[in-house]
Amino acid sequence: MTSLEDALVAAVGVHRGVAAADLLCLACVELLSVDAAAISLVFDGAHTGTVGASSDRARAYDELQFTVGEGPCLESVSTHAPVLVIDLAADVDSGRWPGYGPALLAHGVGGVYAMPVLVAGEYVGALDLFRNHRQALDGEDLSGAFVAAELAEMPLLDLMAADLQAAIADPDAIAWAELNLITRxxxxxxxxxxxxxxxxxxxxxxxxxxxxxxxxxxxxxxxxxxxxxxxxxxxxx
Missing domain, CATH: 1.10.10 (Arc Repressor Mutant, subunit A)
Incomplete structure (x- = not known):
């Protein structure tokens, strides 16, 4: 692994679930040239919840996709491919994301990038990265984003499997509180x-x-x- 990959893995450490997701998002902001990061959970073409976020601002950017029913995470999961929008204003002018785009521009976001997250052969979420300035996500930043999306598989799997079973078995378990953070x-x-x-x-x-x-x-x-x-x-x- 490269030093960047090592740093992303080390940032998550032994943490699992929501804690791991938040730490991974924070590491993306610290190690990649982005200003905010979040991990989305997507089911049946709909944004189901925000698993992790680098800040309250990042969580708001991500949740806005649920509010308007469109955005990079949904597009990334549906197309099974990365969504790389260098100049959000130009995409808004072209008619892309008519609800989400203008709202994100109003928050000062200039570019947005989403990497699909694959769990057990299914695309169930995306890593969303936000930049205030307009600049391509390339080189080490792009490769690091792909690595982070792969690492996002584990916290998603945790929450969809072990935590779900624990919550069902014991409604008072900590796992139930974690699930409530990402469900609607x-x-x-x-x-x-x-x-x-x-x-x-x-x-x-x-x-x-x-x-x-x-x-x-x-x-x-x-x-x-x-x-x-x-x-x-x-x-x-």
């Missing part, structure tokens, strides 16, 4: 409340929740919590 349990509960309040089907209720999150520049999870705590009631109209 709160959004599911809030969607159920909207079904009753607005008298709409679950699909429309979820669209309404995500639309409100996008319109108010908040995460879908934050909006869901307000709905559950009855601090927010959406207009039936």
């Amino acid at each position: 349990a709160e959004i599911s509960q809030a969607t159920g409340m909207l079904v009753a309040q607005l008298e709409v089907d679950p699909a429309e209720a979820l669209v309404r929740l995500r639309a409100h999150a996008y319109a108010t520049n908040r995460s879908a999870t934050a909006v869901a919590r307000d709905i559950m705590d009855r601090r927010l009631r959406l207009d039936p109209g």
Whole structure:
């Protein structure tokens, strides 16, 4: 292995699950020429959760893909290939990611890169890297991104296998708390409340929740919590 590969492996160390995912994302920011990093979990073409992130800002960038239903992680998983956007503004002008692109530009992001993560022969997530400036991800940075995406397999596998079984066996286990960090349990509960309040089907209720999150520049999870705590009631109209 190269010194960069060694450094990425050493950054994760013996940690597993969410802790390993967060450390890997932090290592990407420290060792690669990127400003933020996150690991997405994707099921059936939908962004299911953020497994790890280098910062709250990185987590917000990643979760925004769930809110608008589009973005680099979804494209990377669906195409089974890296997504390398050097100049996000140019892609937005061309019509790519009409919801996600402008929102990310508003946060000062200039380029975005996603590497698909393969677990047991299935593409189940992506490593998302964000740059404030417009510059190609190449050379050692690109090779390091591929290595990091391979390393992301382990925390994803941890959370999808051992932690899931532990959570099922014991709802009070630490594993359950970890799973709650990446699942959309709160959004599911809030969607159920909207079904009753607005008298709409679950699909429309979820669209309404995500639309409100996008319109108010908040995460879908934050909006869901307000709905559950009855601090927010959406207009039936």
